[in-house]
Amino acid sequence: MxxxxxxxxxxxxxxxxxxxxxxxxxxxxxxxxxxxxxxxxxxxxxxxxxxxxxxxxxxxxxxxxxxxxxxxxxxxxxxxxxxxxxxxxxxxxxxxxxxxxxxxxxxxxxxxxxxxxxxxxxxxxxxxxxxxxxxxxxxxxxxxxxxxxxxxxxxxxxxxxxxxxxxxxxxxIDLEAIKKVRIKTRQEFRIPKDAFVIGQVGRLSKQKAPDTFVKAAKIIKQKIPNAYFLLVGDGELRGKIEKMVHEAGLDNSFMITGWVDNPIAYMKIMNVGTLLSRWEGFGLVLPEYMSCSVPVVATKVDAIPNIIQNEKNGSLVLKDKPVEISEAIIKIYENSDYRKSIVNQAKKVVDEKYxxxxxxxxxxxxxxxxxxxxxx
The missing domain is CATH 3.40.50.2000 (Glycogen Phosphorylase B;)
Incomplete structure (x- = not known):
């Protein structure tokens, strides 16, 4: 043939x-x-x-x-x-x-x-x-x-x-490759062992709203003292974001990795993964988080609600609303039963659809x- x-x-x-x-x-x-x-x-x-x-x-x-x-x-x-x-x-x-x-x-x-x-x-x-x-x-x-x-x-x-x-x-997504990615220790990334890690993988651009991530981080830090924040990626807004992090007093609880070859290794140490996009055609990072058993908080824009069902396999929030975002993350932190429920459902969805x-x-x-x- x-x-x-x-x-x-x-x-x-x-x-x-x-x-x-x-x-x-x-x-x-x-x-x-x-x-x-x-x-x-x-x-x-x-x-x-x-x-x-x-x-x-x-x-x-x-x-x-x-x-x-x-x-x-x-x-x-x-x-x-x-x-x-x-x-x-x-x-x-x-x-x-x-x-x-x-x-x-x-x-x-x-x-x-x-x-x-x-x-x-x-x-x-x-x-x-x-x-x-x-x-x-x-x-x-x-x-x-x-x-x-x-x-x-x-x-x-x-x-x-x-x-x-x-x-x-x-x-x-490449489920086979994700399973093979070695889980690194937080020490390898110089992240405190007992930290509650909230991360976002994506370009530091207007679309992905890293500025909203920093605003939410400032609120979360007041409620979760051991919170640690991770932006995996780089982009044109990096200088602005670094300035916002410093002004929020988060220098010791925040890491911007720059471009990395394998973001999955970072996902696997997260306690919450976010996608705070202002618009989004799909959001490939969402099923990747879900496959890594990371609970998701994402904005209710464009295609994201096709993937995330609110409070079933993740949490949906309005875009550019740092208070609402912080509340969704704090709920995951405080409610272990809720956290386990959305992670389990997310794993099923990924295996069936993605x-x-x-x-x-x-x-x-x-x-x-x-x-x-x-x-x-």
Whole structure:
């Protein structure tokens, strides 16, 4: 049987890169040949081991006329050379570049925005521009993969495309790899042994609301004297956050790790894991926390309520509400029965819904569906 040749195009690193790594790891290589065109932001050494071929090109995250033209031209060159059966484009920017690059060549294209750009907090004019771009480019792909029900509802609400072009395939996590991550001692991270550790894994950016995390931390410290706070990640707001930590008097109870190769090791020492996003396409870190038996406190925005059911497998709070966030965390601290209940339920949900192998099966079926239309 001839292998399906899939050309993936990815620009955004972070969550999209982790999605691709897991997708490639569990690919049936007897059935699928994966080729990836990615930006300079990817860890090419790591991902090169997982694909049949890796091509790194320069891509700019923001809209840039000259840079985008060069990226489109380069992608088009490789499309003509590789002659893929399917192009699978990941994230808004790569989705636009790939679909424009394929104009006139007419390959079968699947597009996964990994969270709609128009759902981000930004000026109204910019949101409308992103909506217009998505509507126009939706005409140049066979299927759009939505990573949550909320993402599909957004697409329908904004009339991006018709329902039959959308398909929900929930993200998955590498449960096998998570189980293999060694549990490190708190001493290895220089965290007090008796600390109640509250952490958040994610970029230090406006979206992930690390500022709200610090505000909540200040309140929590007054109620839980042995509380210790952990931000696993880095980003453009790091300087501002470090200043906020100092002004809150939390220097001795707070760590910002910077970028780390394996955030799971940090998750496994947490007593509570948070995701305080102001908008969120999925929130891959949520099932990761849940798999590590870490109770979750997350904001009630976009796709997060599709994953977290309040007071069943985690706690939902309003965004930018540090008092409400602190109360949810203190409840977990004080009520051991409640804590055990949500952790146990969360583990069941993860095992049933978020295994990466299930994602690969669904993606393969989607490939077959798209190709069968071509044969028909």
């Amino acid at each position: 001839k292998r399906i040749k899939v050309l993936h195009v990815g620009e955004a690193a972070g969550g999209v890169e982790r999605y691709l790594e897991t997708l490639f790891k569990y690919t049936d290589h007897d059935k699928i040949k994966n080729i990836l065109i990615c930006s300079q932001n990817y860890d090419d050494k790591k991902i090169r081991q997982l694909v049949d071929r890796l091509i790194v090109i320069r891509m700019e995250h923001q809209i840039s006329g000259k840079a985008d033209f060069n990226s489109i031209r380069t992608i088009r060159h490789y499309i003509k050379k590789i002659k893929p059966d399917i192009i699978y484009a990941h994230s808004s920017k790569a989705g636009a570049l790939a679909r424009i690059a394929d104009l006139g060549i007419n390959n079968k294209i699947i597009y996964n925005p990994h969270g709609w750009a128009f759902n981000m907090q930004q000026p109204a004019g910019k949101k409308e521009m992103y909506k217009w771009i998505e509507k126009f480019l939706s005409c140049f792909c066979e299927k759009i993969v939505c990573i949550s029900d909320a993402e599909m509802e957004s697409a329908l609400r904004e009339k991006i495309c018709k329902l039959n072009k959308l398909q929900v395939i929930y993200n998955g 295994d990466a192998r299930r994602v690969n099966d669904e993606i393969y079926q989607l490939y077959m569906e798209v190709l069968s239309k071509n044969e028909a």
